[in-house]
Amino acid sequence: MKNNQTQTLLNMVHTLLLEKAKDEVITAEVITQQVALMQSTLSMAGMIQADVVDTEYVTEDLIRKFSISIGNETSISDDTNHHPWLDQERKQGRRYWERYKKLIQGDLPWSAVDSIDLSTDEVLSKLEDPKRDGTWDRRGMVVGHVQSGKTANYTGLICKAADAGYKIIIVLAGIHNNLRAQTQIRLDEGFLGFETSPNHGSKAPIGVGLIDQDIRLQPQFATHRLETGDFNGDFAKQLGVTPEERPWLFVVKKNVSVLKGLLEWIQDHVATQKDSEDKTKNKVTHLPLLIIDDEADNASVDTGETVTREDGSIDTEHDPKPINKLIRKILHSFSRKAYVGYTATPFANIFIHEQGETETEGPDLFPSAFITNLSAPSNYVGPSRMFGYLTFEGREGALPLTRKVDDHCSDDHKDGWMPPNHKSDHFPKHESREGFPQSLRESVDSFVLGCVVRHLRGHGRKHNSMLIHVSRFTKVQNLVHEKVNAYIEHLRQVFDRKTGSYDDIVKRLELLWNTDFVPTAEKIEGYRITDKSKNGRLKLIGEIQWQEIVEALPDTIKEIKVKSINGTAGDILDYKDSTGAKVIAVGGDKLARGLTLEGLTCSYFLRASKMYDTLMQMGRWFGYREGYLDLCRLHTTPDLIQWFEHIADSAQELRDEFDAMASCGGTPKDFGLKVQAHPDLLITSPLKMRSAQDLNMSFNGTICETTSLFRDPVRIADNFRAFESLTESLGTPVPAIERVRGNKIKQFKGAFWENASWVNIVDFLKKYKTTPESFKVRSDVMADYITTMAEKHRELTTWTVAVVNGSVKDKIWSASDSVDIAYNVRRKKEINENTYSIGRLISPEHEALDFDGDAWSAALKWTVNNWEKRTDKKKSPNAPEQPSGIFIRKVRGLGEGLDNIKGTPEKGLLIIYLMDPASADAELQNDCDPVVGIGISFPDSKKSQPVKYRVNNTLWKSKYEIN
Structure with missing residues (x-):
């Protein structure tokens, strides 16, 4: 229990710990020791009474507060x-x-x-x-x-x-x-x-x-x-x-x-x-x-x-x-x-x-x-934490809270309960008893169970919310509201009377509990559920008996209200005059930006817009989930999961670029030009970009790699022929190159050509085809960009081409009579009808394989300088031993400010990986040609000039699903 004497002890220990934090790491053990010492000191001074002070509360509160870190802005x-x-x-x-x-x-x-x-x-x-x-x-x-x-x-x-x-x-x-x-x-x-x-x-x-x-x-x-x-x-x-x-x-x-x-x-x-x-x-x-x-x-x-x-x-x-x-x-x-x-x-x-x-x-x-x-606190659940981050081994670090929805429409996305491009007069029909898909019923059931668990954890007076966002049309939202409200009313009657389908519903909820809630909680390693208003640790899911859930269900369901939150609805989200509100909010744009959903636990999200800013703002599930993160669920489509993953990666890339620019004295104008040149982050409303028909793309200072690849053997063969045409035009390769890396010599094996003409690279990129799903890597646009930079600015005129040796020793491509290249393996992430996707294509050490020792050391020095300035939670405890891609590309193009290294914006790097088709996609035959993956490290350049990619408004709307 918190009283004035407890608060006095808390304030005194906090002040002391803030001073100690300047010289040492504040751990739970340090906090416990300091609370005991301060309690003894204040008791002896007559400032507090030992039997009145709640030291457990003080210790737990300080541990919680000091366990949250925030980097500098x-x-x-x-x-x-x-x-x-x-x-x-x-x-x-x-x-x-x-x-x-x-x-x-x-x-x-x-x-x-x-x-x-x-x-x-x-x-x-x-x-x-x-x-x-x-x-x-x-x-x-x-x-x-x-x-x-x-x-x-x-x-x-x-x-x-x-x-x-x-x-x-x-x-x-x-x-x-x-x-x-x-x-x-x-x-x-x-x-x-x-x-x-x-x-x-x-x-x-x-x-x-x-x-x-x-x-x-x-x-x-x-x-x-x-x-x-x-x-x-x-x-x-x-x-x-x-x-x-x-x-x-x-x-x-x-x-x-x-x-x-x-x-x-x-x-x-x-x-x-x-x-x-x-x-x-x-x-x-x-x-x-x-x-x-x-x-x-x-x-x-x-x-x-x-x-x-x-x-x-x-x-x-x-x-x-x-x-x-x-x-x-x-x-x-x-x-x-x-x-x-x-x-x-x-x-x-x-x-x-x-x-x-x-x-x-x-x-x-x-x-x-x-x-x-601004830096986000360590307890903030944002896109990178929700959807993970892309690594060479695939996607890592995502919380296991996302559930895929694939029963909301027909396979061709043109019919069904809620097709993506439905009209304002759409009537959502479904053959189930509830009148909506099983995925929505499961989402609502998850919300119900989440409310029960929060009650059992002592959160009964705290708000709980669920978001249902499936349409931008008010009429459609209201129809969905009617069905969801009817379902909650049905549950209320069943649990009140314990007749009819009571046993079946209890069994269904128990199955959801055992197959979803229990294993999900176990997957969140190190998740510590504490709450500042309580003493000690709260109940973990594994410590809750199913019978406790069953007994609490009737009263919990009675408190749930379903509301339409849109421009014409009478319902409003008003938390200030209530305690422990349990609300299912069905809405559209009014829920999409700024409006806070208190205690948001479950989200059912089908909104089809693929605009970066629109999607990010619709993500009301981002934020802080203290004491109930393990109860949160996001039900959404595989396409939107992929888009959110892509947005998380691109947004983080932009923030990293911002930090790098801040470390070397950039201005808002410099950053503005960088964003406008970014081939991904151009994707906001075309009206806000001043033109509905022009997509200006630049690859200045970017790494472009094909992570979406064809499954069709014909397309694979076409790209392989383009690759062979390139290598034939370049002549005999070098089988290995050696580079100075600090105090060591690093040898790279493969097939290498130096001083290749930009004309050969452009010819290859015009023959090589990237998939329609490639958000960032468009071979035709890259070819135009290289042509523009070479002809107008005499940059990107000379290239290093590297075909990197892999690990599949029984599958090789002969670069020459004496040079054999083993196929590479990359872990697949998603398989679609005509394509499949992987994580990172380029091994991080390969992006600088054309650097001599001085350039590599300069990029590493810049990387370490940036690392030393970081204070955020993602900062690794040890100094980097490899330069980051951002600084590799800065040294490649600009080279200024570090050890008198001269930039080489006239040089480009093309890295090619021949991938084993069978290991990447089991449906591809062993006799299929290798899948050709490409990556280009473009230098940072002061002369970068975007190339204009012309699209008509219909195509733009179709590609990015603008309503």
């Missing part, structure tokens, strides 16, 4: 015209921040609180000093993780900004009323300190207002927590803003009428001087503005026509889309302003033209000043 910035200002003196007396810090210390691990403190200081320092006179404009972006606590972070930033002197704070909170109200409630608790309402005189203290109740500290508010509490003119007429008063908070939707009303109010009631450039407009010169744009990639980005003219110059008369236009006009109304966009999916924002500007709206929202990348 990384930033890239452009400090042109920026004046550094945030020193220790300016950090003194920050009352808004101090009370918020005390508030979140009760809910978050101290490592998370410290991380918020450090990262918000980093962001605030990159804004301008609000006390600086003159005209200034800082625009940046903070990239977090889906469901990782971005609201807590920007609430901390708002508190510190208010302490520093920002007077007008506008939070752009999504496009729906419920999300805006949810954000207002969070800011009521974390910044304002009272419940906002239409009645300006009623201010019941909550959150930080209970910590520091000085009414002189209370900020002013212009919006309130009801769903009708958005900014409106009538309410605004009561407001008066002067620089002597406390800061004002506006929490508004990204809605044209709302933003227009806010702009007019600012112009009419806040602005004090005429704009020097436009005398018809007023300018706010006396109040510094901070805009926080939550989900900055949603609605804020200008999706209008191109902002440049045919000659590449900026079109200053371009007419932006309404929401983008209004946000920019609000910014343009202030002479001193800062804009910070928060998002987990920054792809659309990076596509904003870095020089975009119009006469009446001012600059576009490109984060020209800075981009800050």
Whole structure:
């Protein structure tokens, strides 16, 4: 039990451990020892009574909090015209921040609180000093993780900004009323300190207002927590803003009428001087503005026509889309302003033209000043943890919580209960008693069992939610809601009366328990279920008797409610006035972004969009699952699992590139160009990329390898003929090469050609065909890219070609009379009708096989330098002994800054693996030609130029399934 004396002991030991953590690792043993020592010391001093203090609670809470680690944020910035200002003196007396810090210390691990403190200081320092006179404009972006606590972070930033002197704070909170109200409630608790309402005189203290109740500290508010509490003119007429008063908070939707009303109010009631450039407009010169744009990639980005003219110059008369236009006009109304966009999916924002500007709206929202990348805590369940990561041995590290759904539609995906491309008038039919597929019934049953287990673990007062997202159409959602609600009602009646199908349902649930829940819990090695509100460890699944489940089922099912959450439904997700809510939420877009599903346990997800940002935001199952991770389930299709795996890999690749760029002084503009050149991460809405018909692809600084391969023997034979045509054109190969690797000599065996002409490589790539499933590696586009770089920039003109020797000694290809190449083996991951996929193709050491000793050492040095700066949970305990691919490609192309190594962007590397078809795919005959896999390590280049891949809008929509 936690009391004041227990809290005193907890605080004292925590302070001591924070100091010790500077010099040593804090283990459970260290914590236990320090609790005992401090308890003895405080008891002797008469500060606590030993028999009153709950040392078990203190020890368990500290172990939990110190077991969670968070890496440092990384930033890239452009400090042109920026004046550094945030020193220790300016950090003194920050009352808004101090009370918020005390508030979140009760809910978050101290490592998370410290991380918020450090990262918000980093962001605030990159804004301008609000006390600086003159005209200034800082625009940046903070990239977090889906469901990782971005609201807590920007609430901390708002508190510190208010302490520093920002007077007008506008939070752009999504496009729906419920999300805006949810954000207002969070800011009521974390910044304002009272419940906002239409009645300006009623201010019941909550959150930080209970910590520091000085009414002189209370900020002013212009919006309130009801769903009708958005900014409106009538309410605004009561407001008066002067620089002597406390800061004002506006929490508004990204809605044209709302933003227009806010702009007019600012112009009419806040602005004090005429704009020097436009005398018809007023300018706010006396109040510094901070805009926080939550989900900055949603609605804020200008999706209008191109902002440049045919000659590449900026079109200053371009007419932006309404929401983008209004946000920019609000910014343009202030002479001193800062804009910070928060998002987990920054792809659309990076596509904003870095020089975009119009006469009446001012600059576009490109984060020209800075981009800050937040690290996720070690207890965060994100894409990489959910879906694993790609390695040379295949996919590893995925949590065993995903279940494949393949009974929702016909084999051709055109008919059935919920085909991917159904229309708004679709009627979901199914022959089962429930009227929906067995996979959905199993998902609902898993949710029911999860609720029971949480009850048995003492979580009865905590919320539990399930997400069902199968259609974007409200009518279809409501039909699914009816069927699921009927099923829950059926369960309720059966368990209440214990008649009819009671025995059959109990047996079915018991089978699910024994075949799914028990083995899944066993697979999550080292999973430690603890809860800060309880003493000791919670019940593991293996410690729960089935009869306990059966006895708890009736009461649990009675509490489950099924709700439609969409634009027309009367149901809303309102957790604040209830305890232990058990909700099955059936919905679409309103559930897809920003809206928090408390205690999300099960997800049934069929939404077919393959847009990177859309899919990531729909992933409401990402986040924190303290005390119930082993109960979580994601039911989705094999295609979407593959896409999420691909997104996880590409997003991690982008973050790694960001960290590498931060270590060598990159700017937001540099990073923007990198993202725009990335052949995968271009995939956001085509409107946000300014063109619905052009896919610009560049391979600058990338590793491209074929991980999707043909099963058709004819296609395999065609690619093998292309390979043989290449090797014949290159002449006699060298059977081995030796390279200096540190203090050793490394020998690579195979067939090698150096100084091959780019013409030979392009000819091969035009003959060699990649599969339609190849997201990143398109042989025809790579051929065009190499041609462009060679002809226009004299880069990629000379190539090393390597055919790597494998391990299948009884299957060989003769490169010459004296050179035989054994086939390679790669573990298959998925088999489709015409193709199969593998993990990594290229062995990591092969990407640098053309490097001499100096270049290899330079890449390793850069890799080690980057490793030393990392503090995140993925940092290995030992320094790298091999250079990473990112730095291999940087040295290959740029070579700057390390040991006077000169880059060689004129050189490329093509690695070829001949793979045993029988070992990769058992259905391929032994007499089939080898499967030819290729990989290219493209150098990082300052002259990289994307090549345009033309597609029509119909093809684009079909390929990426845009509705």
